[in-house]
Amino acid sequence: MITPTQPERDVRLADFPTLVAALDYAAQGATGVNLHGLRGELAEVLPYQTLRQQALDYAQRLLAAGLAPGDRVGLVAETDGDFVRAFFACQYAGLLPAPLPLPTPLGGRAAYVEQIRRMLDAARAAALVGPAGLAEWVAEIAEGQGLTFAGTLADLPAEASAELPAIGPDDPCYLQFSSGSTRFPTGVLVTHRALMANAVAITRDGLQVKPADRAISWLPLYHDMGLVGFLLSPLCAQMSVDLMPTGAFVRRPLLWLDLIGRNGATVSYSPTFGYELCARRAQNAAIDHLDLSGWRIAGLGGDMIRLPPLREFEQAFAAVGFSPKAYVASYGMAEATLALSMAPLGEGLVAETLDVDRLEQDAQAIAATAGSRARDFARCGRPLPHHELQVRNEYGEVLGERQVGRIFARGPSLMKGYFEQPQASADILGADGWLDTGDLGYFSEGQIVITGRIKDLIILNGRNIWPQDLEWTAEAEIPGLRSGDVAAFSVPVEGEESVIVLVQSRSSDAEVRERLVQDVTDLLRLRHGVEAKVTLVGGHALPQTSSGKLSRSRARAGYLAAQTDKAVA
Incomplete structure (x- = not known):
């Protein structure tokens, strides 16, 4: 054996x-x-x-x-x-x-x-x-x-x-x-x-x-x-x-948790969607045979951290020993080998609830107040030893605490460059060793908080709109939609940016599909003040990256290609 x-x-x-x-x-x-x-x-x-x-x-x-x-x-x-x-x-x-x-x-x-x-x-x-x-x-x-x-x-x-x-x-x-x-x-x-x-x-x-x-x-x-x-x-x-x-x-997905208990694992990581999938399966499966009491580091990385699914996970598996203090938020990328920062152990997720309007209009991380549009962000820890992170504005100036800007990184884990692509390397890696990560975020009490990707940002009438805000709102509030069912991006229409929202639909019923389009349109108008063109696509039609993240760039490219084909036809 x-x-x-x-x-x-x-x-x-x-x-x-x-x-x-x-x-x-x-x-x-x-x-x-x-x-x-x-x-x-x-x-x-x-x-x-x-x-x-x-x-x-x-x-x-x-x-x-x-x-x-x-x-x-x-x-x-x-x-x-x-x-x-x-x-x-x-x-x-x-x-x-x-x-x-x-x-x-x-x-x-x-x-x-x-x-x-x-x-x-x-x-x-x-x-x-x-x-x-x-x-x-x-x-x-x-x-x-x-x-x-x-x-x-x-x-x-x-x-x-x-x-x-x-x-x-x-x-x-x-x-x-x-x-x-x-x-x-x-x-x-x-x-x-x-x-x-x-x-x-x-x-x-x-x-x-x-x-x-x-x-x-x-x-x-x-x-x-x-x-x-x-x-x-x-x-x-x-x-x-x-x-x-x-x-x-x-x-x-519950095999993952079964092996953690069966083999006495103490360290494991997943993007948010992995925890979400487990919590969803636990609704209709027996879990009393699981033992998560020894899981001391439940790491989070690979995508934007979404707090509601993680709260659902901790509630679903509290009875079999899971502690929310095991959560460890991390930040990194392949260009830095892997990790750039990790949150302190034993504290669990530390969330920042921000005023979305101030974030979009002023690039300021201001705590939400009663009645304001709010969204939670997770602190991802201080830079790892011998590594540095800076947040800069569009002019390259280093910003202070709670000012949102572009994240730069430097340290011994950074790549020498992209393989045989000197121009692509020079575009993001400076002679001084600083790497333009392409991510947006801010510092809070010395810890980095990630707010999104610069290339995904939707700029609409002077507002900076994070596409995941639109996606998560629809997935959370529209019955039948799941995590990963929605992709939001912008495209130029007659010289102005137009917000496009692709929604995966598993129904072929015309009335159901029409209602879904209207519900998403109305919800985004109400919650975010955004007039979006909602388009339905088939189940599993939205492209993903190798790590299971939604690829908005490929979704956008596919949408534009389809529009071109229609115009030619």
Whole structure:
């Protein structure tokens, strides 16, 4: 019978020069990665000692296949042992792995093949490694691409003896494609030095990892929060981690909570929608078998934090030991490896209830008063040690407390730049090391509060309107709408901005659809003073990023393309 690895060990919190040095050290203990299947069953145990041995073997086999140190290798990121082995084999071989997304359930084969080809081209990849279940897809993707190798790990030369290169802190570690929330995914080049700086900040300063800690995740390994947060950082702290496929969570979200209790996990993260999905399922499912009393860090990251669903989660699972003090709000991005700030442990969510009118008109974070339009924002903590955050106005001037502006970041975890895209790098990364994050926010008692993305902001008659305000209002107050059913953005119409709201409808009844359009239109007019053009789309029609966030830019592009097609017709 396969049993999970055990957590007891002497902890060394990521103070290593490289990722390979971290694995060399972790291999001396008894901890490792535990991989679970679609029904939560334990499919494979991969102790760090075994992972190191297998990674060294596959490193030589990759080089024997004709690859050379420095080559880029696309890795289709299935949550299985082969992805983990391949990723670390690349580390020992001096190759640069680029984790790639899996096909989406509603996506089509042709679209996926084209997507991966474009990502391989952006990475100038020499090889593509995929899971056995996608072997035919991998072959199709590789056709005519001039790759040195394409296949599964089992397709590599059976025996090989190659000299492995020495790996230094300033060598490239991996290529992280951004989520694509505002553009086609761009390769973020992360060095070993940047990764280890972030791993130290996360494990030592943010999570304050303890010897008995254990992590669990359903987040995809091609996303920075899944890869860095729940594969690389746990390894760098010799922490055992349980990984379950994202598809398993989507089908059975309560499996996540079941594994937390069953395996004694203490650290796990999710975007808000993950907690929301669990709370919704708990309404019609038995939960008394769950035990969340040991969950000390229920992290939040990857999207805007929405407080109402989190309050529903804490109420739904209080009876099985969940404490709202476990919530830890975080802020970060792939361009900073992962984390830039984390809220203090043990305090739970600290909310700021702001006057929306003052926020929209004056860019001031003023506390709401009775009768004013209000919205809650979560404090996301102070910058992690050796990292800095600034809030600046449109002229580049640093703003004071509670003044909303553009967020800039600097620190040892930042990327060197986008891979082979010097202009895109120069557009956001200054010579002084400051990164323009593209996010908006303000400081409150030294903690950063995120209010939105600058590219998503709707500017209407001098007002700054956050699209999520419109989306969340409709989803919360219109019966039948769920989280993720609404996308708001603006488009130019005769020289002025017009607000467009796309709403997913699962009904084909004409009266129901007409009523939905009218209800959303009236609600946004009443609550926000916005005259919006509401358009219905099919269920699951709104595009998402690799991390499960709504992609407003792609929704907007799709809408504009549809309008162009109509005009041509």
